[in-house]
Amino acid sequence: MLLAFWPGFALADQAFYPAKSGNADAPVLTVYSSLDEPLAQPMIRGFQEANPDIAVKYEDMLTGDIYDRIVRETDAGGKTADFAFSSAMDLQVKLSNDGYAQVSNLPMSAAWPKWANWRNTAYALTFEPAVFVYHKPSFAHEPVPSSRAEFVDYLKRKGNAVYGRISTYDIERSGVGFLFMARDQEQFGDIWSVIGAMGAAGVKLYSTSSAILERVADGRFVLGYNILGSYAADWASRDPDVGIVLPKDYTVVMSRIGLVPQAAAEPELGRRYLAFFMSKEGQTIMARELQIPAVSPEVAGENTANTLQELLGAQLRPVPVSPGLMVYLDQVKRARLIAHWNEVLRAQ
Numbered sequence: 001m002l003l004a005f006w007p008g009f010a011l012a013d014q015a016f017y018p019a020k021s022g023n024a025d026a027p028v029l030t031v032y033s034s035l036d037e038p039l040a041q042p043m044i045r046g047f048q049e050a051n052p053d054i055a056v057k058y059e060d061m062l063t064g065d066i067y068d069r070i071v072r073e074t075d076a077g078g079k080t081a082d083f084a085f086s087s088a089m090d091l092q093v094k095l096s097n098d099g100y101a102q103v104s105n106l107p108m109s110a111a112w113p114k115w116a117n118w119r120n121t122a123y124a125l126t127f128e129p130a131v132f133v134y135h136k137p138s139f140a141h142e143p144v145p146s147s148r149a150e151f152v153d154y155l156k157r158k159g160n161a162v163y164g165r166i167s168t169y170d171i172e173r174s175g176v177g178f179l180f181m182a183r184d185q186e187q188f189g190d191i192w193s194v195i196g197a198m199g200a201a202g203v204k205l206y207s208t209s210s211a212i213l214e215r216v217a218d219g220r221f222v223l224g225y226n227i228l229g230s231y232a233a234d235w236a237s238r239d240p241d242v243g244i245v246l247p248k249d250y251t252v253v254m255s256r257i258g259l260v261p262q263a264a265a266e267p268e269l270g271r272r273y274l275a276f277f278m279s280k281e282g283q284t285i286m287a288r289e290l291q292i293p294a295v296s297p298e299v300a301g302e303n304t305a306n307t308l309q310e311l312l313g314a315q316l317r318p319v320p321v322s323p324g325l326m327v328y329l330d331q332v333k334r335a336r337l338i339a340h341w342n343e344v345l346r347a348q
Helices: 037-050 063-075 089-097 148-162 175-187 191-200 209-217 229-238 267-278 280-288 305-315 323-329 331-347
Strands: 013-017 028-033 055-060 083-086 122-124 128-135 166-169 204-206 223-228 242-245 251-254 257-259 316-318
Touching: 013 037, 028 063, 028 267, 037 055, 037 267, 037 280, 063 083, 063 089, 083 089, 083 267, 089 122, 089 175, 089 257, 089 323, 122 267, 128 209, 128 229, 148 191, 148 223, 166 175, 166 209, 175 191, 175 223, 175 251, 175 323, 175 331, 191 331, 204 209, 209 223, 209 229, 209 242, 223 229, 229 242, 257 267, 267 280, 305 316, 323 331
Parallel strands: 028 055, 028 083, 166 204, 166 223, 251 316
Antiparallel strands: 013 055, 083 257, 122 257, 128 223, 128 242, 128 251
C-alpha cells in the first residue's frame, strides 16, 4: 500500500502464468509491457509451450511508466524487468542509448532488418502503418481520399457537411500521435496545410485509437487521420463499416520495441523471450493471433512486413530504430511542435 503513495510510482496490472511443467519453483520471467495483457496471451502461451519450465509475470503498464520504472529501479541498484516491450519507440531507444539495455546477440540478429535493430540492444518487433480510416457508408458515392492532397481537397469540398466529423490523435496526450506528427513534419513539406484543413473542419482530438474507431464505425465521424493500422485492422475485421487506406503519397510505419534491461533480474530469460518474439513461430503468432504485422523476413503471408513491402515498396516509411528518435524528447523542441500544432488548429 505504501508504494501506491510513493512519488512517481504507478501501479501496474499484473498477471502470473505458472510454468506448464507444474514446477512451483520454476524460474520466473518478468515482463514490463504496454501491450494489454489479454492481447499478449497468445504470445505468452506460445512461449511457455516452447519453454514449459518457465513461469511468466506480466506487468501491463503505460509506456512512460515502463521507462520510469526501469530507470528508477536500475539507478537504485536493484533489479528490474527481464524484458521490456513498448510502443514508445523514443523512450525505448533512450533506454538503450543511456545504458539501461544490454546487448542481446540472438539467432535472428544478423538477419533482422537494419532499420529495426539498434546495436543488438533494441529491436523493432512489429510493423504498424499509420492509416486513414473511414466510414464506408459515407463514401458510397464519393471516392475515399488516398493521399494527403486528396484528404485536404475532400475537406475543402465538403465543408459544413463534414464539420466536426474528422478525427486524429491529440499529440499532447498520445505518444504515437506525436510520433506520427513528428514523422509527417520530416516527410511532407506541406504538412501544416493538412493540419490547417483539419482545424477548419473542426477536427476532434483523442488520445486513444479505440475512441476514434468507435466513432468512425457508427458514422459519427467520416474520417480518421494517422490512425495506428494494427488497431484499425482489428476493428475493421469485426465491423464491415470501417474502411482503411494506406496513404499512397507515403505511409509512416511505427514499431513496438523489445529489449533486455541492463539490470534484469534474469537476463537470460529475457533474451529467451526476445528470441521467441523474433523467431518464425513467435512472429507468426504476432501476425495471425495478435493481428499485429510481423517484421521478420522469415514470415510471409498476410499481415507481415514482407507482404506490405512487396505491395507498396517505397510508399512505406518505417521509423528507424536509432538515436534520431530522441530528437523530440528534447522538451524545447517538443513544446515548440505542440505549440505550432495548437496555433495552426486554433487559427482555423
